Amino acid sequence: MGLDLEELLYRIGEGAETLPGRAARALGDIIVPEASPKPPSFKLLRKLVRKDVTVHELLSLRLQLSFIAYLLANLLLMILHPSPAAVLALSMIEALYVRRTTLKYRDFFVDHEPYAFFYTYLTAITFLAFEGYVAVKRYYPHAGYQYMYLIAVFLLVLAFRWAFKEKYGRDYTYGTVEEVKNDLARVFVHDDIAANVKPGRYWVPAVRDLAPGRVVKLLVEDRKLRGAIPVRILEVYLGEPQGQSSHTSTEPKAEIE
Structure with missing residues (x-):
């Protein structure tokens, strides 16, 4: 029993010594993510979607679900207790998640740049919309001001949609x-x-x-x-050899027609 206790204390001490290094690496992976040679495991998502879905689709679904969760969290915040600091915190978490996903796993997107642009700027617009709503509701409680603000947000979303289509849109x-x-x-x-x-x-x-x-x-x-x-x-x-799975990159290879 004494040896077991000694071994336990040794492991606790060893873990305490390496904890700052692991924490620093984890923080660095979030702030400045490096490209990963392997895709994430998607353990939960693979249980929810069909088996033949590709890594690209799973990454896209991750971004969609995270943004939906971000919206719902902000809406819940508006109902319970509007707070500029909480809106900022939620937006920073979502922005860091989008950045990490699109940079760390960029080699597994068919084209990661449109996804990074779309979700990064949409997160920023959402932050401005909710943060601005908190300010308008606090300092300009008249309903007319709130309606005008909602119209301004709608126009901002339309402007973002136009900018995205101009930069990345194609037919x-x-x-x-x-x-x-x-x-x-x-x-x-x-x-x-x-x-x-x-x-x-x-x-x-x-x-x-x-x-x-x-x-x-x-x-x-x-x-x-x-x-x-x-x-x-x-x-x-010229694509993949006949009989090979179609769930590969769909970037064009050598043109034949």
């Missing part, structure tokens, strides 16, 4: 051919925030030189309030 995306049947081709498409396309499998008219595993460039058609969908193939590229 095409990439996909991988899974099946060619008669005059149609089934194409797997990743979540693409720049083209406003949701992940999934889409049937589009077939063209020459199609084969399972090849990467294609797709024209997308925007649908108001419902997102865009691929409608036809613009170009065909």
Whole structure:
């Protein structure tokens, strides 16, 4: 028993000595994240979504869920006890999470820059919206001022949407051919925030030189309030060998048409 106690005390002392170093490394990983050679495990998300979802989709889903949680936390805060300091703290946590996710796992996004831009600036706009609402409600309690402020926030969101589309928006995306049947081709498409396309499998008219595993460039058609969908193939590229999973990067390789 004495030896066991001595060993326990030794381990506690060893842990205490290494704790500052581990804490510093953890803090550095949050503030200045380095690119990871491995994706996160997604243990919880993989239980909630279908098995064949890609790492890119899981990372995108992580960002979506974290932003929804951030919004709900702010709304709850507004109901219970509006506090500028709490709004700032929530925004800093969300901003650091977005930064860490998009930088640490940037090699596992099809294109990480639009996601980093979108969620970083959307977090900042949300912070300004809630922080401003707290100030307006405190110093200008008249309902007219609050309505004017909400209109200003709406215009700011529209301006952000326009800026994002100007910087990253495009009317095409990439996909991988899974099946060619008669005059149609089934194409797997990743979540693409720049083209406003949701992940999934889409049937589009077939063209020459199609084969399972090849990467294609797709024209997308925007649908108001419902997102865009691929409608036809613009170009065909040399993709992965036939029979290989379509859940690989959909960046174009060598162009063949």
